[in-house]
Amino acid sequence: MIxxxxxxxxxxxxxxxxxxxxxxxxxxLKxxxxxxxxxxxxxxDDPQEYLIYSEWDSLETFKKFVSSKEYKDTTGYGKSILEGIPKHRILQEING
Incomplete structure (x- = not known):
């Protein structure tokens, strides 16, 4: 899980x-x-800042999504309403 x-x-x-x-x-995505x-x-304290927190079964699945046409369409559209470049952080669950 990531x-x-x-x-x-x-x-x-x-x-x-x-x-x-x-x-x-x-x-x-459903x-x-x-x-x-x-x-x-x-x-x-700054309503223009957002975080989308998503969960995926694997890094490979997430990579498949970000290479999809739907993702590219969304990010292309997003450039018109976003300030600056979005930041992404990927975290992987550690099984103890």
Whole structure:
């Protein structure tokens, strides 16, 4: 299992649009093999900053998603409503 944190800063006035777009991506991912779950978080003291926290069954599955047409379409669209370059962090569960 891996977890991916995707950090975004949204242009002022596009927060609701970003949130609706996230829901559309999650609806698509529900049918994507290997996707487990995703949650959207908004920073309390800066409502233009977001974190998408997603869970995947493996790194390979996540890589397959980021190479998909749907991912490329979403990131292409996102450039119009985002400030700066998003940051992504991939974390892997350690079995003790």
């Amino acid at each position: 977890n991916v944190g995707l950090y975004y800063r949204v242009k002022k006035g596009h927060e609701e649009e970003f949130e609706k777009s996230f829901q559309g991506v999650v609806n698509f 049918g994507f093999h290997g996707f487990v779950d995703a949650k959207l978080y908004k920073r309390v």
